Amino acid sequence: MTAAAPTGISYRLPQERRLVTELPGPASRALATRRARAVAAGLGSSVPVYAADADGGVIVDVDGNSLIDLGSGIAVTSVGASEPRVAAAVAEQVRHFTHTCFMVTPYEGYVAVAEALNELTPGDHEKRSVLFNSGAEAVENAVKVARLATGREAVIAFDNAYHGRTNLTMALTAKRMPYKADFGPFAPEIYRMPMSYPFRDEPGMTGEQAAARVISAMEVQVGAEEIAAILIEPIQGEGGFIVPAPGFLAALSAWAKDNGVVFIADEVQTGFARTGSWFACEHEGIVPDIITMAKGIAGGLPLSAITGRAELLDAVHPGGLGGTYGGNPVACAAALAAFETMKVYDLPGRAAHIGEVAFTRLRDAAQRIPAIGEVRGRGAMIAVELVTPGTTTPDPALAKTIAARALEQGVIVLICGTYGNVVRLLPPLVIGDDTLNDGLDVFIAAIEEGANA
Missing domain, CATH: 3.40.640.10 (Type I PLP-dependent aspartate aminotransferase-like (Major domain))
Incomplete structure (x- = not known):
């Protein structure tokens, strides 16, 4: 799906979720082998794919898979990872x-x-x-x-x-x-x-x-x-x-x-x-x-x-x-x-719009998914806290399951929280609405599947 871009923003790469191999693909697995021999084991990575290109709201890995980026390198690439200016x-x-x-x-x-x-x-x-x-x-x-x-x-x-x-x-x-x-x-x-x-x-x-x-x-x-x-x-x-x-x-x-x-x-x-x-x-x-x-x-x-x-x-x-x-x-x-x-591009305003879209959809999901304890944040800083239904007991295993299921479908999300039970979304502020909504579709489905497993 190609994104409806925010006003004035154009993209170098197609803004689409596209999987051409399993994740990680063979080229990413080969790099992981090299990494194990060269990089200290104490340095971890959230996802097992290796980036080759990135633009707007997507990251393309070394196997040619195009993933929706809802992490922005932990809120770093807010203007995009290859913004022309x-x-x-x-x-x-x-x-x-x-x-x-x-x-x-x-x-x-x-x-x-x-x-x-x-x-x-x-x-x-x-x-x-x-x-x-x-x-x-x-x-x-x-x-x-x-x-x-x-x-x-x-x-x-x-x-x-x-x-x-x-x-x-x-x-x-x-x-x-x-x-x-x-x-x-x-x-x-x-x-x-x-x-x-x-x-x-x-x-x-x-x-x-x-x-x-x-x-x-x-x-x-x-x-x-x-x-x-x-x-x-x-x-x-x-x-x-x-x-x-x-x-x-x-x-x-x-x-x-x-x-x-x-x-x-x-x-x-x-x-x-x-x-x-x-x-x-x-x-x-x-x-x-x-x-x-x-x-x-x-x-x-x-x-x-x-x-x-x-x-x-x-x-x-x-x-x-x-x-x-x-x-x-x-x-x-x-x-x-x-x-x-x-x-x-008025990215403060764009962040507020992203929040309106995401919070509306996620709070609606929370009404039917008891494992969602709270949806919170501001603007394009969005989080879902996962709990044992009917309690405030943290459920870190569910957070991991959700992140893994989202990645399987080509969407990158991040886990955080003192108890490891919060999934956070930090999309680039230049992400298009269609790309954002596609990522939210996958994320919400991952919550529903994980909570009902």
Whole structure:
């Protein structure tokens, strides 16, 4: 089925689900054999097929199968995996230079990206930005800035949180397997608090009540005068696409402001149009002191950033922030092209439309499939939590079954959640409606078949 494209978007590859071999096919199996001899076993992959091409809402594997991509490389290829503006900007930059290191010989692209981030992120206060390579690196540096600027050490993180795989970000991450198991000891002065999780909280608990629970625990267990930062994902990603109850984020942000605590919004997965706004904290009217970004920032190239209040970032001594590859000129060129694409195609609006389509269909399915405990998310950040019918008991086996059945029919979906029982959809924001609906047809059928097996 060929997609009805969003206005103005054209595709290089046919936007169709097409299976010409079993999955994985012979070429993918051959690559898997090579991989086993060359790549460390600790690196896993969600699907067993190997990509050869990708465009719009599809990935074509090395055997010629065309699969509908409802994962976007974990929310990275929001503008598509080969968006023409991004590809052209990268080619042009590579023609001139690939690297000088901004800390040695600076260049305009870095400055232009920082200017764009200062404009795009919430708030009209004076801002500064610094560029890095990965989401974990951005989070690490946000914490560094908060600790230096406040002279305090304690950092508040939350149940179900995911912030990365470095030592500090593993400490900030809640889930043990596979992220933290046997990798300790971890960085100290991290304190974990209960997240607002409406599906699993006491019935009727408001966002304000959930925040009061956290504030009481922080004041009793840590002490406001010891806390450098509250670090939170406005919608938790790997933890299960958990949307906190309205009022939760606002209450924590207000408490942080009153107590001289830096409020850091980790928008690595939620940022850059994914939730129907440029950033997820905008849905709650939150203006973070520092915001961390990566994933969708540069059309698939490795780039991350922190943007924050000028007085916080400028408090750091010269040389205290940086890195050899941070703000690489090729990645900066890609980011500027990706920002332009998001604006030209109104991808925040497109994400909101994708959400309307998907949530309508999935919530209808939930009415007839008792194993669906909750459908949640915002915009094109969509999740289905699977449970034993009639309970809130997680069903991770069903989540795996559903993902496998979807893949058998040529649709890529991802699993997440603290209990491994959430299937998430993160389609490219340029996916066509026909392709999206075809993918949803397969996904919903996989839920029904898996739940009734």
